[in-house]
Amino acid sequence: MSARHARDGMPSEVGLVDLFDGGLRHDAAALPPPSRIVRLGRLPRFALWSAIAGAVVAALVVPAVLPPTIAARQAAYAWDDLPSALPLDAELPQKSVLVDSSGKAFAVFYGQNRVPVTLAQVSPSVVDALLATEDDRFYQHGPVDIQGLARALVRSSGGTRQGGSGITQQYVKNLLLTEAKTTAEAEHVTEATLSRKIRELRYAVSLEKSLSKDEILERYLNTVNFGDGAYGIGAAALHYFGVPAAKLTVPQAAMLVGILKSPTYYNPVDNPESSRIRRDVVLARMVDTHRITQTEYDKAIATKVALKITDPAQGCGASAYPFFCQYVVQLLTNDKTFGATAEARADLLYRGGLVIKTTLDRKTMAAAQSAADAALKPTNRVATGIAVVRPGSGEVVALATNKRWGRNAKKGQTQLVLPVLAAYQPGSNFKPITLATALERGFDLRTRFDTPDGYIPSGMNYPRGGFHNDNNRNNGFLDAYQATAGSVNTWYVQLEERYGVIPVADMAKRLGITSIPRTGKRAITKRDASLTLGAYEVSPIDMASVYATFASGGIACRPIAITSMTDRHGVKLPVPSAQCHRAISPYVAAAVTDVLRGVFSANGTGAGLGLTGRPAAGKTGTTNSSAATWFSGYTPQYAISVWIGDPRGGQKYPLHNVTAYGQTFGTVYGRSIAGPIWKQLMTAITKKLAVRDFPSPQTTALTGLTPPLPDVVGLPRDVAITALLRAGYRVRLSPDLAAANSDLGTGQVAGQTPAPGTLSAYGSSVTLVLTDGSDLRVTIPEPWQIPAG
Numbered sequence: 153m154s155a156r157h158a159r160d161g162m163p164s165e166v167g168l169v170d171l172f173d174g175g176l177r178h179d180a181a182a183l184p185p186p187s188r189i190v191r192l193g194r195l196p197r198f199a200l201w202s203a204i205a206g207a208v209v210a211a212l213v214v215p216a217v218l219p220p221t222i223a224a225r226q227a228a229y230a231w232d233d234l235p236s237a238l239p240l241d242a243e244l245p246q247k248s249v250l251v252d253s254s255g256k257a258f259a260v261f262y263g264q265n266r267v268p269v270t271l272a273q274v275s276p277s278v279v280d281a282l283l284a285t286e287d288d289r290f291y292q293h294g295p296v297d298i299q300g301l302a303r304a305l306v307r308s309s310g311g312t313r314q315g316g317s318g319i320t321q322q323y324v325k326n327l328l329l330t331e332a333k334t335t336a337e338a339e340h341v342t343e344a345t346l347s348r349k350i351r352e353l354r355y356a357v358s359l360e361k362s363l364s365k366d367e368i369l370e371r372y373l374n375t376v377n378f379g380d381g382a383y384g385i386g387a388a389a390l391h392y393f394g395v396p397a398a399k400l401t402v403p404q405a406a407m408l409v410g411i412l413k414s415p416t417y418y419n420p421v422d423n424p425e426s427s428r429i430r431r432d433v434v435l436a437r438m439v440d441t442h443r444i445t446q447t448e449y450d451k452a453i454a455t456k457v458a459l460k461i462t463d464p465a466q467g468c469g470a471s472a473y474p475f476f477c478q479y480v481v482q483l484l485t486n487d488k489t490f491g492a493t494a495e496a497r498a499d500l501l502y503r504g505g506l507v508i509k510t511t512l513d514r515k516t517m518a519a520a521q522s523a524a525d526a527a528l529k530p531t532n533r534v535a536t537g538i539a540v541v542r543p544g545s546g547e548v549v550a551l552a553t554n555k556r557w558g559r560n561a562k563k564g565q566t567q568l569v570l571p572v573l574a575a576y577q578p579g580s581n582f583k584p585i586t587l588a589t590a591l592e593r594g595f596d597l598r599t600r601f602d603t604p605d606g607y608i609p610s611g612m613n614y615p616r617g618g619f620h621n622d623n624n625r626n627n628g629f630l631d632a633y634q635a636t637a638g639s640v641n642t643w644y645v646q647l648e649e650r651y652g653v654i655p656v657a658d659m660a661k662r663l664g665i666t667s668i669p670r671t672g673k674r675a676i677t678k679r680d681a682s683l684t685l686g687a688y689e690v691s692p693i694d695m696a697s698v699y700a701t702f703a704s705g706g707i708a709c710r711p712i713a714i715t716s717m718t719d720r721h722g723v724k725l726p727v728p729s730a731q732c733h734r735a736i737s738p739y740v741a742a743a744v745t746d747v748l749r750g751v752f753s754a755n756g757t758g759a760g761l762g763l764t765g766r767p768a769a770g771k772t773g774t775t776n777s778s779a780a781t782w783f784s785g786y787t788p789q790y791a792i793s794v795w796i797g798d799p800r801g802g803q804k805y806p807l808h809n810v811t812a813y814g815q816t817f818g819t820v821y822g823r824s825i826a827g828p829i830w831k832q833l834m835t836a837i838t839k840k841l842a843v844r845d846f847p848s849p850q851t852t853a854l855t856g857l858t859p860p861l862p863d864v865v866g867l868p869r870d871v872a873i874t875a876l877l878r879a880g881y882r883v884r885l886s887p888d889l890a891a892a893n894s895d896l897g898t899g900q901v902a903g904q905t906p907a908p909g910t911l912s913a914y915g916s917s918v919t920l921v922l923t924d925g926s927d928l929r930v931t932i933p934e935p936w937q938i939p940a941g
Contacts, residue, residue: 244268244330244375244384246505246720247464250471250480252512253549253715259471259480260464263502264330267386267397271370274385274397277405279369280443285409285434287319288441290369295320295360296353317352319372324355326375378408379415381463392420394460402444403452406434420459428457474557476512476550479569480713484508489728505720511547511713516540519836520552523829527812528554530564534810534820536829537570537795539693539711540837543700543786546709546730548693555799566799574667574691576795576802580639580757580822581695581773581782582660582686584702584744587632587644589659590651591740592915597632597747597849607642609649612681619645619681622774636747637756639772641685648684656683662735663708664697665690686773692782692793699784700791701735702744702769705847708735734935737880737915743849745769748785758783761827763835767845770830772822778807783826785834788844792834794826861918863908864901869922869930872901877935882917884932889924898925 247262271279283290289297297318317325359368378388388408389397400408410430411418420427432453439449468477484490484501491497500506520538528534532554540550551571558565591597604626606618619642621627627640635643648656657668657676668688669675676683693711701708709730717725748769752762757772761783770785779802784793798805807820817824862879864872869885876883890902903921906912915935922928 243505243720245503248501248504248506248508250477250508250510252510252514253547254514255509256514258473258512259468259477260466261481261501262464262466264383265381265387265391265464265466266374266383267390268374268384269386269397271366271373274370274373275400275405277402277444278373278385278397278400278409281402281405281409281434281438282319282369282373282412284437284441284443286322286412290319291365293318295356317349318356320356320359320368321352323368323372323375324352324359326372326377328355330375376412377415379411379419380421390462392459392461394462401452401455402438402448403431403435403455403457406438406452407431407457410434420457421461424457431457469557473512473517475553475569475571476510476517476713478567479548479551479572480508480510482569482572483713483728487728489726506725507718508714509716511542511549511715513549516550516837517552519833520550523833523836524552524554526832527825527829530554530556531562532564532811533798533800533805534796534807534812534825535566535570535799536826537573537576537692538829538833539571539691539696539793540833541693541696541700541711541791543703543788543791544705544707544709544732546697546700546712546732547715548696548711548713549790551693568799570799571692571795574689574694576689576691576780576797577775578686578690578695578782579773579775579780580641580644580686581771581784581793582690583636583639583644583684584748584771585660585663585665585698586648586651586656586684587636587747588663588702588736588740588744589656590647591743592659592736593651593655594913595632595647595651597743600629600631601635601643601646602629603627603635603640603642605642607645609645609681611679612649612653613679614681619685632747633750634755636771637750637753639751639757644684645681648681653678653680653683659736660698663701664711665694667691667694686775692795695782695784695795696791696793699770699786699793702741702748703786703788703791703846704741705738706734706736706741707732709733733937734878734880737913738847739849742847742851745846746849749846751785757821757823758785758827759823761785761823761831763787763831763838766838766843768834769846772827774821775802777803778820779803781807781820781822781824781826783822783830785830787834787838788846789841790834790837792830794829794833796820796824796826796829861904861906861908861910861912864904864920865908866896867901869899869901869920869926872904872920873930873932876918877933877937880915880935881912882915882932882935884917884919885928885930886919886921887928888921889926889928890921892924896923898923899927 244266245262245264246266246268247260249257249261250259251257287297363371374384374386376385377383378385378391380391382388382391385397385408388411389395389400389404392408393400393404395404407420407427407430410427410433411420413430417423418427418430435444435449435452438444439446444452465471468474468481471477481501485494485497487497491500520540524536524538528536536552536554538550538552539548541548551569553566553570554564555566555570556564557567559567587595603621605621605624608614608618621641622639627635627638627643630638630640630643634640653676657670660668667690668683676688680687697709697711709732710728712728712730714727717727719725748771749767750756751758751770751772752768753759758770761770762768766787768785768787770783773780773782773784775781780795780797782793782795784791786792796807798807808818810817810820810825812820812825813828861881862875864875867875873883893902896902900923901920902923905919905921
C-alpha cells in the first residue's frame with residue numbers, strides 16, 4: 153500500500169481475498185444438484201441482491217455462516233460458473249501517428265483520445281478527489297467494499313438505485329468496455345442488470361489477486377471516460393486545461409473527477425453549471441474525508457472554472473497534408489499486409505498506437521502546392537493532380553492539387569486524392585511506353601516512317617477517317633527523335649502496328665501502369681491501336697512511376713508511401729515493399745531518355761519548359777478535344793507527372809476557355825498549364841542538388857545491353873536461374889540431362905549455352921543443362937519479374 157494513501161491508519165483487508173472463493177463453496181455439499189436450481193433471473197431482485205450480498209459478506213468475513221437459503225445456494229452455483237480471468241495484458245487503445253520522412257508528425261488517428269500516464273505522473277489532488285468521491289476506503293477494503301455493498305442493498309430495497317461499486321469494480325467495467333468491439337458487446341458490458349454487477353464482483357476478486365492497489369488505480373485512471381472524447385486522466389488534463397496530469401490543481405482535479413459520475417451531464421463544455429455544482433460536491437467530499445484542509449477548500453470553491461480546450465488534430469482533415477494523409481490511409485485500410493480484414497486494419501490504425509513513417513518530404517510538398525496554386529485557384533472548375541516519385545526507390549515524396557480538403561465543391565473542395573485516381577486518359581504521355589517496347593525488340597531510333605493524316609492500321613480498330621495528327625496534316629518522313637519531339641500520332645500508331653498492341657500493354661504493366669484492363673468488356677485486345685495514344689485511363693502516380701523507371705536506368709518500383717511502422721512498444725511491423733526490379737535494360741531506358749530530351753528542343757512540344765543548366769527528359773500529353781492534358785518528366789533524382797482536367801469528367805467538360813496563370817486559354821494543351829507546373833516544381837526541388845547527366849544509349853550499348861553472361865556451371869538449379877534472371881536473361885532448361893558426373897551432384901548445372909562471358913541482348917535466352925537425376929519441373933518467370941539485387 154502506498155504510504156500517501158494510508159491516511160486513516162487502518163489495516164488492509166486484502167488478505168481476505170482468498171476467503172472469497174472458498175467461502176462461497178463452503179457448504180457446497182449441502183446444495184441441491186444443478187438440475188434443481190432456479191435461474192438467477194427468476195428470483196425477485198431484492199431477494200437475489202440479499203442472497204448475493206449475504207454470500208459475499210459471509211465469504212469475506214465469516215465463511216462458516218453461508219446463508220442456507222435457496223437463493224444463496226443458487227448464487228453460489230452461479231458464482232462458481234462465472235469467468236474470473238480478465239484480459240490483464242489487454243492494451244488500451246492508443247493514438248497512431250503519421251510522420252514524414254524526417255520523423256515529424258503530420259497526422260494523428262484515434263478511436264479514443266488517450267495519453268497514458270503512470271501514477272507518479274498524476275497530481276496527488278486527482279487521487280485524493282477520486283478516493284474521496286468514488287471509493288474512500290479503496291486502500292483498506294478488499295476487492296469488494298462490504299460497507300458499500302450493504303449501503304447499495306439497503307438503498308436498492310427502498311427503490312433508490314445505488315451502485316455500490318468500488319474503484320476495482322469500476323476498472324473492471326471500464327476494461328471490458330474498452331475491449332468491446334461492437335455495439336452489442338458494449339451494451340452487454342453496461343447493461344443495468346444484476347447479473348452484470350455479479351460478473352464485476354467476480355472479476356474484481358480475481359483482479360486483486362493479480363495486481364496491487366496502486367496498479368489498479370493507475371489502470372483505472374488510464375481507462376476511465378472523462379467525456380468530450382477524452383479517455384484517461386492524461387488526455388483529460390490536456391483536453392480541458394491544456395496541462396499535463398501532474399500539473400492539475402485541486403479545483404481542476406475536482407472538476408475532472410466530478411465528470412466521472414456522468415461524462416455527458418457533467419461535461420463542463422456542454423453543461424458548465426452542472427459541472428461546477430458537481431465539482432463543489434467533490435470538493436466537499438475531499439474536506440469531509442480530510443484530504444484537503446478547510447482553507448484549501450475555501451480557496452478551491454472560490455476558484456472560477458477556466459477551461460482551455462485543446463484537441464489533438466485528428467484524422468486527415470486536420471492534417472497539413474490531407475491528400476497525402478488520405479492516400480496513406482487508403483493503403484493501410486486496403487492492403488492485407490496490415491491485417492486480414494478491413495475491420496482488423498481499421499482497428500490497427502485507430503487503436504494500435506502506431507508510428508507510421510512515410511515518404512512525405514515537406515519541402516517537396518510545399519513546392520508542389522505552390523506550383524499548383526500559382527496555376528489554378530481552388531475554385532477553378534479545372535483541377536490538377538501532381539505526383540512526385542523518387543526514381544529507383546518507388547518513394548512517393550509529394551502529392552498535390554489546387555483543390556482544398558472538404559466536401560463543398562463550390563468552394564473548391566474535394567476529398568478525392570486526384571493524383572492517385574486511375575481515371576484520366578494520358579494521351580501522348582503514353583507514347584514512350586510504345587517506344588520502349590519497340591527498342592527492346594531491336595528497333596533502330598533512326599528508322600523513318602511517313603506520317604500521313606488519317607492513317608488506317610491494318611487489322612486494327614481505328615476512328616472514323618483513321619488516326620489524325622494534332623495539326624491535321626502529313627508531317628513527312630520522321631525518325632523517333634523527330635516524331636516524339638513533335639508528338640506525331642500516326643508515326644506512333646505505325647510503331648505499335650509493327651510490334652503489337654499486347655506487347656505494348658505488357659510493357660506498360662512492367663513499367664508501372666496497373667489500370668489497363670486485361671479481362672472484362674473493356675479488356676485490351678490486339679486490335680486496340682488507340683492504346684499508344686493514351687486511350688486507357690491511368691493515374692498521375694502510375695505515370696510518374698513509369699517515367700521514374702526510365703530515369704533510374706530501367707529499375708521499376710511499386711509506388712510506396714510507407715517506409716516503416718512500429719507498434720506502441722517500438723516493435724517493427726511489416727510494410728509493403730516497393731519490389732524494385734529491373735524492368736528494362738539500361739540501353740532501352742537510356743534510349744527512351746535520349747529521345748525524350750528532344751521534347752524540350754525548339755521544335756518540340758515542350759519548347760521553353762526545359763531546366764536551365766540541368767539535363768531533363770519529358771513528354772507532353774493531350775487527349776482528344778483536350779479532355780485532359782499532361783506533362784510528365786524527370787531528372788535522375790525525381791520523376792513528376794502533372795495532370796490537368798475537370799474532375800467532373802473530361803469528355804463532358806473539356807479544357808476550353810480555362811483561366812490559369814491569370815489568362816484565358818481557349819484550348820488547353822500539355823504545354824499550356826501542366827508543363828509550366830512541372831517546370832516550376834522541378835526547378836524548385838532540384839535547385840540545390842548536384843547536376844547529374846543521363847547515360848547515353850551509345851555508352852550503354854558499348855558496355856553490353858546486359859552484364860556479361862554469368863558462369864553458373866556447378867551452381868544449384870534455383871540459384872543459377874535466379875542469377876541469370878537478375879542479369880536480365882530469360883532461362884530455359886534443356887529436356888536432356890547430362891551424363892552422370894562424380895564432381896557434380898543432382899540438381900546442379902552441368903552446362904550452359906551461350907558460354908559464360910558472352911555479351912547478349914537484354915531478355916535473350918540461356919539454356920541450362922542439369923545433372924543426371926535432376927528435377928526439371930520448375931516454373932521460370934520473366935527476368936523483369938525478379939526483384940533487383
